[in-house]
Amino acid sequence: MxxxxxxxxxxxxxxxxxxxxxxxxxxxxxxxxxxxxxxxxxxxxxxxxxxxxxxxxxxxxxxxxxxxxxxxxxxxxxxxxxxxxxxxxxxxxxxxxxxxxxxxxxxxxxxxxxxxxxxxxxxxxxxxxxxxxxxxxxxxxxxxxxxxxxxxxxxxxxxxxxxxxxxxxxxxxxxxxxxxxxxxxxxxxxxxxxxxxxxxxxxxxxxxxxxxxxxxxxxxxxxxxxGGHVQHVEIHAQGEAALRTKLAPKVEELGGKLLDRGEGFGVELASTQQADAIVAAIIEGGGRIHELRPHTMTLEELFVRESGTKAEEMRS
Amino acid sequence: MSGALPRIWAIGLNTFREAVRNRVLYVLVMFAVALMAFSVVLGSLSMHEDERIVKDLGLAGISLFSIFISLFLGVNLLSKELDKKTVYAIIPKPLWRWEFLVGKYLGLALTMALLVSVMSAVLAAFVLFEGGTHGVVMLRAEALILLEVLLLVAVAMLFSSFSSPYLSAMFAGGLWVIGRNTAELAVFAERESTAESVSTLLSGVLEVVPDFHLFFVSGSNLGEGVVSIHGTYVDWGYVMSSAAYAGAYATACLAIAVFLFSRRDFT
Known part of the structure; x- marks a missing residue:
């Protein structure tokens, strides 16, 4: 009960x-x-x-x-x-x-x-x-x-x-x-x-x-x-220039972004499924994964979305 | 009902504490005592009527100041709870709203009983000081004053359950003035020179308003002659029937107050 x-x-x-x-x-x-x-x-x-x-x-x-x-x-x-x-x-x-x-x-x-x-x-x-x-x-x-x-x-x-x-x-x-x-x-x-x-x-x-x-x-x-509202997934990896060149069309095809990150590179994707495919491609191409971070919605973002008002108006 | 009693007692005790910790109350009681002391001075200026003046002025003082105090406390009884939002913490506790209201009334009734008793004791001391006796007649007069006050508290509480303290004080005070003059109004209504519509209206009003005149009868003609605390006064039978009237009227007022209070939203 x-x-x-x-x-x-x-x-x-x-x-x-x-x-x-x-x-x-x-x-x-x-x-x-x-x-x-x-x-x-x-x-x-x-x-x-x-x-x-x-x-x-x-x-x-x-x-x-x-x-x-x-x-x-x-x-x-x-x-x-x-x-x-x-x-x-x-x-x-x-x-x-x-x-x-x-x-x-x-x-x-x-x-x-x-x-x-x-x-x-x-x-x-x-x-x-x-x-x-x-x-x-x-x-x-x-x-x-x-x-x-x-x-x-x-x-x-x-x-x-x-x-x-x-x-x-x-x-x-x-x-x-x-x-x-x-x-x-x-x-x-x-x-x-x-x-x-x-x-x-x-x-x-x-x-x-x-x-x-x-x-x-x-x-x-x-x-x-x-948890059900993963906004995007960020991958931080390291690999040869050839690997980046090989990944670029694949990332573009998935609607993601390939970013320069100092020693390595980053990939921003919309879902965890897309991230799985890219991670597999990086490892297959001889690269190394440093970090894989799914960006889920914060309570504040959920609250703002549901209430239809701006975040600063929520705080008192 | 047995489960309700401790809860009513809790609210009543709190109301009593609130009242007796209010300094305004002590100022008013001091004024009543000062009036009694003044009556001793007035008595000494009179021709062998010292005791009569002390008793008359003393009873009038107890009545008047008790009325003031009961109006002051009665109209604030519920509005203060709402204004200060203390009711928000009490209503969600395990008690019914009627228990809250009855507890408030009984707490105030207890306060008024204590005040009238204290003022009566002081008056008795002044009467003894003047060489008189504070006998059973005075006790009956003081019991009637207490009954009047208990009825007025119920009337004030009824108004307090749906209006502001100022309006409640005006309504309850107005009813008390009308109720104290029911005998005069009845005579006016029965006079031949009074227009029939006014007479009918007055008779209707007199049926509904509380008859406060019942409780302050010294010097009035009650059919079998004028009663006075210095001569023939009403017996305990009269006091008991007045108590029954006050009880019935106060119960009706409380029932209406409970009905209104139960429907209220505390936003």
Whole structure:
């Protein structure tokens, strides 16, 4: 059974006096499997947060359905298995982090002893032990994010859902969050997070879903999404001038390029099959292969292609 | 329901903490105490009416400041959660939206019960200082004030579930003013000189608005003569029937608030 099962989920907002309709999510379907880190990617305003909020019971879908561990979204049984970190989290600033985690523990039905132990462990884990009894009014944005991570884990959830978990953290904090997410996966938890920071997604995700303008464009493992898109293959080889002369018409016939590379030469080809033929010809002609490098698509390039916007517009 | 109680308690305790850690609250309570202290000064200027003035002004002070505080806290109860986005972290936790709302209400009810009790204790001290007694009649009057405040909190919460704090304060405050003057409005509606359309409209309004006049009756004529904390006052039976009225009205307000809140999208 999938941990998250989303079927044709839709959300259309109706706003203003003239009841203007805006489709934020259009028939999104995907599944998140147990024990994986699933990255939900998309540019700003693509529908990532709306989808997550529907899964968390904050927004009512206008169509489709979704289940978390077999229970419909919004049900208490489903929520009991979820830990959620909202985007730019803000908590009751008149409470201390410890008091807030106790409150969350009460909502999960934990007894006082378990609450105390787990709250202290988690605050220690996110590096807030020194400030745990201080009112959150005095916390920085990064500290709030750490409280957010701790409260998301308070109920020992099977599924951890995070909306931009690295937001507001410095490089060390971001590394700590990455380590935490990997640790959660190693502990058998399922992690579902959305981000527009592709470097984080590349480093962490087993599978990703790319959402653009409310539509899911691609879902799959990074290997299947990127590995299947070899853009070109580059061969770096060495050989006599006669070999180059012999190769030139063959490379031209395949639509490739023969390039001068100092001591050796390079060949640029469109596919791995073409590269196989040229490699065989080089070896047969007495040449030596130094390097054969398939250039696959990066996540950023895939993202740009799917979203139809420029790379620089993706970064924020 | 048994599973819901700890969750309602968690939300209620948090609401209570929020309220008692709000400094504005202490300023308002201090004003109420200052009014009681002033009543001692006024009493000393009167002709042997010290105790009467302290009791009258004290009860009026408790009522007025409790109304202010309940309006202030009640209209902010939900809007603050939405403005500060704290609700985004709570609704995804294992609780139903109605539990959240009921917890918020009970937390505020607990706060108001504590405040009215503290102010009543201070008033009792002033009355004793004047050589009087803070008897069961005063307790009944204070219980009625608490019931009025608990009803007003539910009304404020209902408006807070769909409008801004300012509008909620205006609506709830307006209803309180109308509700406190139901006796006068009823007399006006029944007068022969009142146009029939106005009379019908007023009668309709009086059927719907909460009857806050029920809870502040000292000096009113309740059919069997004028009741007063200094003479014949309402009995516990009256207090209980008023409690039943406040409970029914507050439950209806909360039910509508739950309905509106459950349909809401937190974008």
């Amino acid at each position: 999938s941990v998250v099962e989303v079927k044709a989920l839709e959300k259309t907002f109706v706003r203003g006096f003239f009841r203007k309709r805006t489709a934020a999510v259009r028939g999104v379907s995907f599944e998140v499997e147990r024990g994986e880190i699933f990255g939900f990617l998309g540019p700003n305003g693509a529908g990532k947060t709306t989808t997550i909020k529907m899964l968390m019971g904050l927004i009512h879908p206008t169509g489709g359905s979704a289940k978390v561990l077999g229970d419909p979204i919004g049900a208490v049984r489903a929520k009991r298995k979820i830990g959620y970190l909202p985007e730019n989290p803000y908590f009751y600033d008149y409470l201390s982090a410890l008091e807030f985690l106790h409150m969350v523990g009460r909502l999960f039905g934990l007894d006082a002893k378990t609450r105390e132990r787990r709250a202290n462990e988690l605050l220690d884990r996110v590096g807030l032990s020194m400030a745990k009894s201080r009112s959150m009014r005095s916390y920085s944005k990064g500290m709030m994010q750490r409280v957010g991570l701790a409260q998301a884990l308070m109920g020992d959830p099977e599924l951890v859902v995070m909306d931009e978990p690295m937001s507001g953290l410095d490089p060390i904090g971001r590394k700590e969050v990455r380590d935490l997410l990997l640790e959660l996966r190693d502990a058998g938890k399922t992690v579902f997070f959305c981000t527009h920071i592709l470097a984080d997604a590349s480093m962490l995700c087993d599978r990703v879903g790319i959402i653009v303008k409310g539509e899911l464009k691609d879902v799959g493992s990074l290997d299947s999404l990127l």
